[in-house]
Amino acid sequence: MAPPRPATITDVAARAGVSIATASKALNGRGQVRAETRQRVFQAAEELSFQPNGLARSLLSGQTRTVGLLTSDSVGRFGIPVLLGAEDAFGAGKMAVLLCDARGDVIREQHHIRTLLTRRVDGLIVVGESTDARPSISRDVTVPVVYAYAPSDDPGDVSFVPDDVDGAAQAVRHLLTLGRRRIAHVTGPTHYQAARDRAAGVAAALEEAGLPLSGGQVLYGAWSQRWGRQAADVLLRADPETDAVVCGSDQIAAGLVEAARERGRRVPEDLAVIGYDNWEVLSTETRPPLTTMDMNLEALGRTAAQHLFAAIDGRATPGVHRMPCRLIIRDSTV
Amino acid sequence: MAPPRPATITDVAARAGVSIATASKALNGRGQVRAETRQRVFQAAEELSFQPNGLARSLLSGQTRTVGLLTSDSVGRFGIPVLLGAEDAFGAGKMAVLLCDARGDVIREQHHIRTLLTRRVDGLIVVGESTDARPSISRDVTVPVVYAYAPSDDPGDVSFVPDDVDGAAQAVRHLLTLGRRRIAHVTGPTHYQAARDRAAGVAAALEEAGLPLSGGQVLYGAWSQRWGRQAADVLLRADPETDAVVCGSDQIAAGLVEAARERGRRVPEDLAVIGYDNWEVLSTETRPPLTTMDMNLEALGRTAAQHLFAAIDGRATPGVHRMPCRLIIRDSTV
DNA sequence: TCGCATACAGAAAAGGTTTTCCCTTTGATG
DNA sequence: CATCAAAGGGAAAACCTTTTCTGTATGCGA
Numbered sequence: 076m077a078p079p080r081p082a083t084i085t086d087v088a089a090r091a092g093v094s095i096a097t098a099s100k101a102l103n104g105r106g107q108v109r110a111e112t113r114q115r116v117f118q119a120a121e122e123l124s125f126q127p128n129g130l131a132r133s134l135l136s137g138q139t140r141t142v143g144l145l146t147s148d149s150v151g152r153f154g155i156p157v158l159l160g161a162e163d164a165f166g167a168g169k170m171a172v173l174l175c176d177a178r179g180d181v182i183r184e185q186h187h188i189r190t191l192l193t194r195r196v197d198g199l200i201v202v203g204e205s206t207d208a209r210p211s212i213s214r215d216v217t218v219p220v221v222y223a224y225a226p227s228d229d230p231g232d233v234s235f236v237p238d239d240v241d242g243a244a245q246a247v248r249h250l251l252t253l254g255r256r257r258i259a260h261v262t263g264p265t266h267y268q269a270a271r272d273r274a275a276g277v278a279a280a281l282e283e284a285g286l287p288l289s290g291g292q293v294l295y296g297a298w299s300q301r302w303g304r305q306a307a308d309v310l311l312r313a314d315p316e317t318d319a320v321v322c323g324s325d326q327i328a329a330g331l332v333e334a335a336r337e338r339g340r341r342v343p344e345d346l347a348v349i350g351y352d353n354w355e356v357l358s359t360e361t362r363p364p365l366t367t368m369d370m371n372l373e374a375l376g377r378t379a380a381q382h383l384f385a386a387i388d389g390r391a392t393p394g395v396h397r398m399p400c401r402l403i404i405r406d407s408t409v
Numbered sequence: 410m411a412p413p414r415p416a417t418i419t420d421v422a423a424r425a426g427v428s429i430a431t432a433s434k435a436l437n438g439r440g441q442v443r444a445e446t447r448q449r450v451f452q453a454a455e456e457l458s459f460q461p462n463g464l465a466r467s468l469l470s471g472q473t474r475t476v477g478l479l480t481s482d483s484v485g486r487f488g489i490p491v492l493l494g495a496e497d498a499f500g501a502g503k504m505a506v507l508l509c510d511a512r513g514d515v516i517r518e519q520h521h522i523r524t525l526l527t528r529r530v531d532g533l534i535v536v537g538e539s540t541d542a543r544p545s546i547s548r549d550v551t552v553p554v555v556y557a558y559a560p561s562d563d564p565g566d567v568s569f570v571p572d573d574v575d576g577a578a579q580a581v582r583h584l585l586t587l588g589r590r591r592i593a594h595v596t597g598p599t600h601y602q603a604a605r606d607r608a609a610g611v612a613a614a615l616e617e618a619g620l621p622l623s624g625g626q627v628l629y630g631a632w633s634q635r636w637g638r639q640a641a642d643v644l645l646r647a648d649p650e651t652d653a654v655v656c657g658s659d660q661i662a663a664g665l666v667e668a669a670r671e672r673g674r675r676v677p678e679d680l681a682v683i684g685y686d687n688w689e690v691l692s693t694e695t696r697p698p699l700t701t702m703d704m705n706l707e708a709l710g711r712t713a714a715q716h717l718f719a720a721i722d723g724r725a726t727p728g729v730h731r732m733p734c735r736l737i738i739r740d741s742t743v
Numbered sequence: 744t745c746g747c748a749t750a751c752a753g754a755a756a757a758g759g760t761t762t763t764c765c766c767t768t769t770g771a772t773g
Numbered sequence: 774c775a776t777c778a779a780a781g782g783g784a785a786a787a788c789c790t791t792t793t794c795t796g797t798a799t800g801c802g803a
Contacts, residue, residue, distance in 0.1 A: 081551060083788090083789060083790085084789070084790065084791095085789080085790095093752075093753085094752065094753045094754075095753090095789090095790080095791095096752070096753055096754075096755090096791085096792080096793095097751085097752055097753070099790065099791055099792085100752090100791090100792090103791080105791085105792080106751085106752090106792090107749095107750055107751055107752085108751070108752085109750080109751065109752090112751080112752085126523070126526050126527050127527060127789085127790070128468070128527070128529060128788085128789050128790070129527040129528045129529060129790095130464050130467050130468045130473070130528075130529055130788085130789075130790090131468055131758085131788075131789035131790040131791085132789080132790055132791075133464050133758095133790095134462070134464045134465055134468055134757095134758050134759065134760095134788095134789080134790080135757070135758050135789085135790055135791055135792090136758090136790090136791080137758080139464065141507075141528075144508075155489065158508070159510065162508065162509075162510050166510075166517075169524060171507050171508075171509070171524065171525075171528065172507070172508050172509075173475075173505050173506070173507055173508075174478075174492075174496065174505075174506045174507075174508045175496075175505070175506075176493065176496050176500075183500075189460070190463075190503060190505065191505075192460050193460050193461060193462070193463040194463045194464075194475075194505065195462060195463060195464055217415060299694065300694040301694065326690070326694070329694075330694070333667075354690075356660070356688075356690065356691070357690070360633065360634040360635065360660070360664075417758090417759055417760085418759065418760065418761095419759075419760095427782075427783085428782065428783045428784075429759090429760080429761095429783090430761085430762080430763095430782075430783055430784075430785090431781085431782055431783070433760065433761055433762085434761090434762090434782090437761080439761085439762080440762090440781085440782090441779090441780055441781055441782085442781070442782080443780085443781065443782090446781080446782085461759085461760070462758085462759050462760070463760095464758085464759075464760090465758075465759035465760040465761085465788085466759080466760055466761075467760095467788095468758095468759085468760080468787095468788045468789065468790095469759085469760055469761055469762090469787070469788050470760090470761080470788085471788080744803100745802105745803085746801105746802090746803085747800100747801085747802085747803100748799105748800090748801085748802100749798100749799085749800085749801100750797105750798090750799080750800100751796105751797085751798085751799100752795105752796085752797080752798100753794105753795085753796080753797095754793105754794090754795080754796095755792100755793090755794085755795100756791100756792090756793085756794100757790100757791090757792090757793105758789100758790095758791100759788105760787100760788090761786100761787090761788095762785100762786090762787090763784105763785090763786085763787100764783100764784090764785090764786100765782105765783085765784085765785105766781105766782085766783080766784095767780100767781085767782080767783095768779105768780085768781080768782095769778100769779090769780080769781095770777105770778090770779090770780100771776100771777085771778085771779100772775100772776085772777085772778100773774100773775085773776085773777100
């Protein structure tokens with residue numbers, strides 16, 4: 076029942092008839108070891124299915140090859156791709172990710188930070204749920220930290236966020252290219268940085284083209300399908316000539332497309348619609364599938380991880396880095 | 410720049426003017442230590458912001474208080490809640506979760522298992538994307554393993570899966586209670602265990618009530634909204650008198666509700682619809698919001714974690730444990 | 744034959760903590 | 774004052790690995 080204590084290098088050395096120093100050198104390819112001896116050691120290790128004890132190794136080297144990933148909300152829709160990207164970057168080498176979810180609770184976050192430090196992680200990635208700036212933890216911590224999706228409020232920290240201003244502007248420019256001229260914007264609550272940034276991007280691109288915003292103002296609401304449906308009504312009443320809408324999320328876009336369809340507007344012929352997030356369960360299943368802005372979160376996570384490596388090596392790159400978004404063209408624009 | 414080497418217990422002992430043995434005892438509340446001495450030690454630790462080195466501690470105790478969480482697909486829709494539940498159960502104590510994503514690649518999985526073993530995790534949770542049985546890894550591993558969502562193909566292992574047969578039966582019984590008598594079933598591909606289980610549950614509950622399946626047969630298709638829409642057409646043509654549908658997923662249900670609505674059927678008055686998964690982005694945003702079967706995945710994850718604890722303590726509970734599902738009643742049934 | 748270089752192997756220390764065992768001190772009791 | 778017990782504190786081992794330094798043997802050239 077109790078599994079036999081895993082073999083140590085001492086066991087291997089004994090079985091191979093050499094000292095532990097020699098066994099270590101043989102297994103790690105260090106120093107001068109005769110080929111025949113090395114062979115014996117390898118065979119002994121094999122027979123005992125020896126796995127070197129990472130703890131002992133880390134204790135000696137001072138590096139655990141582990142990073143903590145701290146999410147401040149429950150690992151949500153945005154956290155996952157970042158996490159995957161990070162795991163990807165690490166997996167290439169031999170880093171591992173220790174996952175902690177603070178569920179938006181500050182004292183739980185502090186607790187997690189302490190235990191991560193006790194475990195001697197080499198660095199920390201902090202990922203947020205929204206793009207709103209969050210308190211820096213870098214003061215409390217003795218290892219490098221990078222922030223992903225939600226930037227730190229300390230500009231001296233290293234943060235990676237999607238470039239929402241540019242993303243929204245790209246969306247508008249795409250519509251302009253298609254000949255649309257009466258472009259509206261429906262998005263989430265104003266208290267989200269993401270909503271404000273995207274609205275700013277839309278405004279900038281329209282101004283660039285010398286066009287007004289159709290409907291006269293940004294329609295702020297919730298990040299929901301329901302709001303998308305309502306907004307369709309509001310919009311088609313306020314400016315029936317609207318020929319395109321940039322939405323602040325795929326949820327909003329899905330609702331808007333559905334409602335527009337019911338009101339007899341053809342998408343994309345009468346009304347072109349662009350979503351945001353490329354949340355595939357929505358964006359590929361609407362009728363028609365949505366053209367949408369992908370924030371490349373997985374790439375963002377990967378980049379964050381790579382920069383954490385750099386920071387661990389003492390080459391930090393402070394500042395808020397804005398990562399480009401990419402337009403995914405489907406059938407809701409033409 | 411280089412942070413000062415973190416303080417060790419030796420530093421604390423020196424500063425408090427005691428031996429490291431005494432310092433250790435004072436900090437951990439072991440042995441006999443005068444109150445005044447303990448006080449001095451605590452103060453020294455505070456001043457040096459001493460954090461005990463978990464590596465050294467683990468090396469000595471042989472317990473890392475860490476478990477590996479191995480997902481075979483990318484941490485998907487099902488993995489997340491399980492992960493959260495597990496983290497929850499662990500977080501209560503002081504366990505940590507080391508996350509590894511094998512992306513469905515067997516050799517990558519093997520690699521991850523090796524590194525987890527090298528890191529001396531105390532146990533492993535394996536979570537799958539579907540409820541189809543997956544190969545056991547327990548042979549390759551020296552620590553306890555529990556399987557969540559996807560069971561192991563070895564019945565001697567410890568697995569936790571949702572009870573889909575019972576869940577689907579519950580759904581049917583709910584419809585029967587409401588007076589529905591012509592109940593159909595639309596679900597995913599037959600090669601999914603989940604689809605077959607749910608169909609079996611529907612069949613059992615109908616047989617119990619002495620009723621035939623409306624439409625004459627289970628409609629197997631894809632797990633998509635698109636299929637839900639198609640199925641609505643097929644179904645309403647095959648048996649226009651159908652007054653209720655149990656769907657194999659919320660995606661299917663969302664498509665079906667939408668199409669039924671367009672064909673002039675009122676939901677729930679003319680047609681009651683039940684979804685499966687309680688994937689809230691869909692189930693709360695359809696018109697009307699969906700009655701659906703929640704698999705309690707977070708509870709499942711929590712339970713799996715608790716049983717992993719038990720297994721680590723030598724009290725394993727082999728077998729495939731089927732966890733109950735819970736009907737969430739919204740407005741698509743009445 | 745001696746000296747020397749080279750190739751190989753082993754001893755020991757280091758990393759930080761906990762725990763066991765032993766020693767010293769203090770106070771009390773006879 | 775002598776003896777004893779209890780309380781408090783310290784030395785050292787153990788966990789497992791890597792690396793440096795030292796030592797030994799072998800072969801070669803002089």
